[in-house]
Amino acid sequence: MKIPKHFKSGFIIIIGRPNAGKSTLLNAMVGEKISIISPIPQTTRHQIKGILTTKEYQMVFVDTPGIHTFKDELSSHLNGVAVNLLEGCDLIIYVADVTRKIGAEEKKAADVIKGSETHVIVAFNKMDKKQNYLKQHIEFWEENKKQNKCKIDYLPISAKEDKNIEDLICLIKEKLPEGMPFYDEETNTDFPLKFRIADQIREQLFLNLKKDLPHSIAVEIDEFEDGDKLCRITVAIYVNRESQKKIVVGEKGEVLKRVGITARENIEKILNKKVFLKTWVKVLPDWQKKAGILKQLGY
Ligand SMILES: Nc1nc2c(ncn2[C@@H]2O[C@H](COP(=O)(O)OP(=O)(O)OP(=O)(O)O)[C@@H](O)[C@H]2O)c(=O)[nH]1
Ligand SMILES: [Mg+2]
Numbered sequence: 312m313k314i315p316k317h318f319k320s321g322f323i324i325i326i327g328r329p330n331a332g333k334s335t336l337l338n339a340m341v342g343e344k345i346s347i348i349s350p351i352p353q354t355t356r357h358q359i360k361g362i363l364t365t366k367e368y369q370m371v372f373v374d375t376p377g378i379h380t381f382k383d384e385l386s387s388h389l390n391g392v393a394v395n396l397l398e399g400c401d402l403i404i405y406v407a408d409v410t411r412k413i414g415a416e417e418k419k420a421a422d423v424i425k426g427s428e429t430h431v432i433v434a435f436n437k438m439d440k441k442q443n444y445l446k447q448h449i450e451f452w453e454e455n456k457k458q459n460k461c462k463i464d465y466l467p468i469s470a471k472e473d474k475n476i477e478d479l480i481c482l483i484k485e486k487l488p489e490g491m492p493f494y495d496e497e498t499n500t501d502f503p504l505k506f507r508i509a510d511q512i513r514e515q516l517f518l519n520l521k522k523d524l525p526h527s528i529a530v531e532i533d534e535f536e537d538g539d540k541l542c543r544i545t546v547a548i549y550v551n552r553e554s555q556k557k558i559v560v561g562e563k564g565e566v567l568k569r570v571g572i573t574a575r576e577n578i579e580k581i582l583n584k585k586v587f588l589k590t591w592v593k594v595l596p597d598w599q600k601k602a603g604i605l606k607q608l609g610y
Contacts, residue, residue, distance in 0.1 A: 328420055362493075
């Protein structure tokens with residue numbers, strides 16, 4: 312690609328409390344499902360980049376785990392991911408969920424960006440929902456702006472319904488510095504393929520299981536045999552206890568089967584070929600607390 316004279320490029324970090332719609336927004340801006348989405352908070356565990364390149368600019372969006380107030384090894388790691396990324400980025404998008412009142416997590420997130428010199432765009436998300444606390448959110452950020460002298464712009468959006476996403480991209484473009492692209496124009500993510508595939512299974516587990524259980528689950532690709540027409544994948548699903556294994560497998564294996572079918576379809580879309588997917592569930596007590604295991608899983 313020939314780079315025009317005033318080409319713009321930069322890193323845009325997407326932060327916000329869990330479940331605000333950060334991953335939905337990343338996917339909407341890039342125009343492809345890069346990051347997994349679920350109604351359960353703390354879905355995203357990795358720092359995932361989605362890249363949008365045109366003739367005029369390259370935007371590297373970084374999806375982050377939601378900023379929250381839980382305490383364990385995995386949770387503090389996830390908070391750390393979001394916070395560390397703020398250093399050295401070109402722009403911050405703060406995704407606010409206007410269907411929820413300002414809470415402790417919102418205040419914690421605002422504190423995180425307080426010290427930052429970087430320009431912030433607050434995207435008031437889920438505007439498609441009637442019941443919302445937009446006014447309260449605007450007041451909260453106005454107050455922050457006044458007290459901390461942050462550079463803040465606002466925009467109401469609906470990531471799910473693709474409303475005002477173009478306007479948001481225009482606003483981002485305005486704020487981006489001039490610079491060379493970081494990735495070639497075909498690349499739309501740098502999220503390693505194996506983690507992306509493992510996440511497709513995790514997404515289906517989130518969608519098929521009750522609220523708390525998915526947080527006790529990790530998924531690892533055991534075998535990956537990529538043929539010309541067929542890809543064979545074996546996946547290990549780790550849970551903490553035998554009782555959880557029973558739930559994940561389901562009666563006569565029906566939960567695991569349902570998870571496997573949809574995950575396989577989604578993986579086929581990513582790989583553009585037929586997939587043979589084998590899943591097995593393994594009990595691994597307290598995997599969240601074991602640094603070695605976390606590393607192996609890419610956290
Ligand atoms: N009504 C509505 N729902 C939305 C919108 N954006 C996201 N959602 C829903 O909100 C839920 C959470 O979306 P995610 O994109 O996974 O949220 P997240 O901020 O990435 O969450 P974590 O990864 O857990 O921090 C999902 O059920 C989405 O479908 C929106 O604009 N309108
Ligand atoms: Mg997410």
